Amino acid sequence: KNEVEQSPQNLTAQEGEFITINCSYSVGISALHWLQQHPGGGIVSLFMLSSGKKKHGRLIATINIQEKHSSLHITASHPRDSAVYICAVNPDSNYQLIWGAGTKLIIKP
Amino acid sequence: EAGVAQSPRYKIIEKRQSVAFWCNPISGHATLYWYQQILGQGPKLLIQFQNNGVVDDSQLPKDRFSAERLKGVDSTLKIQPAKLEDSAVYLCASSLGAASGRGEQYFGPGTRLTVT
Numbered sequence: 001k002n003e004v005e006q007s008p009q010n011l012t013a014q015e016g017e018f019i020t021i022n023c024s025y026s027v028g029i030s031a032l033h034w035l036q037q038h039p040g041g042g043i044v045s046l047f048m049l050s051s052g053k054k055k056h057g058r059l060i061a062t063i064n065i066q067e068k069h070s071s072l073h074i075t076a077s078h079p080r081d082s083a084v085y086i087c088a089v090n091p092d093s094n095y096q097l098i099w100g101a102g103t104k105l106i107i108k109p
Numbered sequence: 110e111a112g113v114a115q116s117p118r119y120k121i122i123e124k125r126q127s128v129a130f131w132c133n134p135i136s137g138h139a140t141l142y143w144y145q146q147i148l149g150q151g152p153k154l155l156i157q158f159q160n161n162g163v164v165d166d167s168q169l170p171k172d173r174f175s176a177e178r179l180k181g182v183d184s185t186l187k188i189q190p191a192k193l194e195d196s197a198v199y200l201c202a203s204s205l206g207a208a209s210g211r212g213e214q215y216f217g218p219g220t221r222l223t224v225t
Contacts, residue, residue: 033213042218043152043200086151096165097214099151 003027006087006100014108019074021103023087026068031090033097034061034072036083043086046072077107111135113217115201121223127189130220132201134182140164140206142214143176143186146198158184159206191224198222 004025013019023032034046047054047061049070054061058077063070074081087100114133122128134141139160144152155174156166161181169176173192178184188195198221202214 031213035216040218040221043202043216045213045215048213088151096154096157097152101151 002101003091003098004087004089004100006085006103008103009101010104010106012106012108013077015078017077017107019077019081019105019107021072021085021087021105023070023072023100024068025070025087025089025098027089027098028092029065029068029089030092032063032070033088033090034070035086035088037086037102038083046085074105079107079109082106113201113203113215115199115217115220117220118218119221119223121225122191124193124224125190127187128191128222129188130186130199130201130222132184132186132217134184134201134203135215138203138205138215139181140204141178141184142200142202142204143184144200144202146200146219148197152200155186188222191222193224196222196224 007022031048031050033048036044049063058075060073084102084104086102088097116131141158143155145155146152155169156176157164158178161178176186198219200219201217204214
C-alpha cells in the first residue's frame with residue numbers, strides 16, 4: 001500500500017462543475033502539499049497545509065490531521081484547470097517529499 | 110517575484126552523449142532540489158543542496174550524473190554519458206528551507222530530455 005493515496009485517478013467533468021480530489025496518507029506528517037502539473041511538465045505549488053483550510057481564488061484545500069486526509073476543491077471549473085493534481089507530504093521523520101500518483105483532471109467546455 | 114528558472118526547456122540527444130541542465134532558484138532560497146520524473150511516475154529526488162553543500166544525493170546515479178551549486182545560488186546537473194532510460198523531465202525546485210529542507214517547494218518549468 002502506498003503511503004500517499006489519491007482518488008480518483010482520473011476525473012472528467014463539464015465546465016462549471018464543482019471538483020473534489022482526495023488524498024489520504026498513512027504516515028505522520030509536518031505538512032501536505034497540493035501541486036499542479038500541466039502536460040508540458042512544469043509543476044506549480046498550489047498549497048502547503050499543516051492544518052485547517054486554505055483558499056486561493058477558485059481553489060480550496062482542507063486537511064484533517066486526525067483522519068490523515070486532505071481534499072482539493074475547485075469551484076466553477078474551467079477547461080484551463082485541466083492538469084494533473086498531485087498530493088505530496090513531508091513526513092515527520094524525513095525531509096523528502098512522498099508523492100501521490102496524481103489525479104488527471106479534464107474539464108470539458 | 111521571479112520564479113525558479115530552468116534551461117533548456119527541451120533537449121534531444123543521442124545515447125552516450127553528454128548534457129547539462131541549469132537552474133536558477135528564487136532569490137534567497139537556501140535549499141535547491143533536482144528531481145527526475147519519468148513519464149507516468151512521480152518525481153524522484155536526485156539531489157538536495159543546502160546553500161552550496163549536498164544534503165542528500167543517495168538516489169543520484171553517480172557513475173553518470175553529477176551536480177554542483179558552486180556559489181550557493183545557481184546549479185547545474187550533468188549527465189555523461191546519457192542512456193535511453195534517462196529520458197525524463199528534470200525538475201528543479203527551491204525552498205527557503207531550514208536545515209531540514211522542509212517547507213513549500215517552488216518548482217521550475219522543467220527540462221524535458223529525450224535520449225535516442
